Amino acid sequence: MNTNNKKKLLTLIENLFSGKASVKEITKLFNFFQSHQSMTTWEEELGDRKTVEKRIFHNIQNEIRDKGSVRNTKSIFLKNNLLKYAAVILLGGLISYVYFKNEVPSPIQDIEVVKNNIETGTNKATLTLKDGSQILLEKGKVYKSPNVNSDGVEIVYADQQGKEMDSEIEFNYLTIPRGGQFVVKLSDGTTVWLNSESQLKYPTHFMAGQPRKVELMYGEAYFDVTPSSLHDGRAFQVHSKDQNIEVIGTQFNLKAYKDEATMYTTLVEGKVLVSHQDKSQVLLPEQQYAYNIIDKTSTIANVNVYNEVSWRNGVFSFENKSLKEIMTVLSRWYDMTVKFENKDIENEEFIGVLYKDRSIESILKNIQSVGTIESYEINDRNVILK
Structure with missing residues (x-):
């Protein structure tokens, strides 16, 4: 979370318990803490939790003590699930009520389900071999060939460094459907996480003396690339549409969906060189390069890396x-x-x-x-x- 958004959240917390927060601000604040209740990111997101709790608790005590003197307000006890749950989350169960001055959101309405055929996504992919044959990879299914193994969660290519000089490159395609995800470990040790509706083209082994090249045909992929120092200095390159990324051992996320005009390259750690046409740009960690493939414009911004890559976790x-x-x-x-x-x-x-x-x-x-x-x-x- 960047500094600006951190300040906004802390301000919302103060406003909530001083009675100044609007309904929209309350719901936004509640959602943040509800979604983080079982995570260990409190300190990472807002700083020391105990310090925040003490400040909030102090405000609540003052609000309750002075509730009789509040002017022109409508004090509402926290029977509403939204605010009751927010208080429990914020103070780890120590606070079960608080007074504030705004109307609360309406209760949750019943969901209308005529027929629900929507399933939660899972590990699945289609592997396309050199001869065009296709193999379905999915959770619980094992696939083996002389140099490839899959346990239904990932597919792993054997290290063929010793055979690179004499063997012709063969390309495989790994296609992830909607509702799927999968991991591929390439023959150089690079690991690629593929998100839903994505396709990666890659060689079954890399040729000696040449850059290690793969192509993200479409979709989203997270790359954990093995250093060039382990491969005679050969760089790792990722091509997607008309953009090329050159890597020197790093972790980054590339999003290039078919139905989106903008591609996003987000650097987690290391160093990458992003280029298209006659323009090149070096990215630093926590920077995101946005490139519009239609008008060929680009921008760079600092981003919360966790938000960009959490999908793989x-x-x-x-x-x-x-x-x-x-x-x-x-x-x-x-x-x-x-x-x-x-x-x-x-x-x-x-x-x-x-x-x-x-x-x-x-x-x-x-x-x-x-x-x-x-x-x-x-x-x-x-x-x-x-």
Whole structure:
């Protein structure tokens, strides 16, 4: 979390317990802490937790002690689940009530489910070999060939460094469908995590004396690249559309979906050189390079790396993302379509973490609980937000 957003959260906390927070601010704050309740990122996100708790608790004591003298206010006891839960989260169960001056959001409405065929995403991919034959890789299924092994979660290529001089390069494709994810460990030891609706083209082994090249045809991938020093100084290169990334042993995330005009390269650690046409740019850790493939423009920004790469660790972490952007991400993981019946909520922001192993109903209830959406309907593989 950047410094500016950290200050905003701390300000919201103070406003909540001084009675100054609006309903929208309260719901945004609640969602952040609800999504982080089982995580160990308190200190990372906001600093020392005990210091924050003491300050909040002090404000609550003052508010309760002075509640009789509050002017022109409507004190509401925390029977509402939203505020009651927020207090419990903020103070680890020590606080069960607080008074504040604003109206609370409406209770969660019942979900309308006509027929729910939406399944949580899982490990699955299709491996396409040199001869065009395809092999389905999925959780619980083992695949073996002379130099390749898969346990249904990842596919691993044997180290063939000694054979590089005499063997012709063969390319494989690993295609991840909507509702899937998979990991591939290349013959040089580089590990690539592939997100839903992605495809990677790569050689079964790398030729000696030549750069190690792979191509992200589309989708999103996280690369943990083995250093060039282990491969006679040969750089690792990732090509995607008309952009090329040259790596010297690093970790980075590349997002280049077919239905999105902008590609995002986010550097976690190390160093990469991003280039397209006659323009090149070196990225530093925690920088994100955004390149629009239509008008060929680009920008660089500092980002919260955790939010960009958390998908490979079983969570979606959103910070100041619109509901429309979030639903695009979720639609890929749950292989569903989303329709906004209420267009006014498309730009509503959501801060928090959604766990990828939860059902779509659980995810939507989480979003609904903080007032981002009023109600929704699930019919077959379609979600309608109202």
